[in-house]
Amino acid sequence: MARIGLVAHDEKKDELVAWALANRDKLGLHELWGTGTTGGRVVEGTGLAVTRLKSGPLGGDAQLGAMIAEGRLDALVFFVDPLAAQPHDVDIKALIRLATLYDILFAPNQQTADAVLVAI
Numbered sequence: 001m002a003r004i005g006l007v008a009h010d011e012k013k014d015e016l017v018a019w020a021l022a023n024r025d026k027l028g029l030h031e032l033w034g035t036g037t038t039g040g041r042v043v044e045g046t047g048l049a050v051t052r053l054k055s056g057p058l059g060g061d062a063q064l065g066a067m068i069a070e071g072r073l074d075a076l077v078f079f080v081d082p083l084a085a086q087p088h089d090v091d092i093k094a095l096i097r098l099a100t101l102y103d104i105l106f107a108p109n110q111q112t113a114d115a116v117l118v119a120i
Helices: 010-022 036-046 060-069 089-101 110-119
Strands: 003-008 031-034 050-052 075-079 105-107
Touching: 003 010, 003 036, 003 060, 010 036, 010 075, 010 110, 031 036, 036 050, 060 089, 075 089, 075 110, 089 105, 105 110
Parallel strands: 003 031, 003 075, 031 050, 075 105
Antiparallel strands: none
């Protein structure tokens, strides 16, 4: 069982929920963590159990980052919207940096997320 973090920018939340629904059976085998809004949307859209943290701008991104630094996440699925400015961009960059630094599986889009599910 892997521990997977789930987060998506606002314009990518529907895409993440659709991906999670399409991969519901595989994701159901793992422990899922999500930022507040994204986690809630995944729960509502799929029925999967997701431990919800704070909303991203209110510290959820930092909570996921701390989990990575503490070795409590194995993978991060973070559907990034590269065309939209984010008010909490510093937190987002820190989360991506930690996923890279601690060498965990990191999926910024659907194709990569599909590959992560194969790898875990």
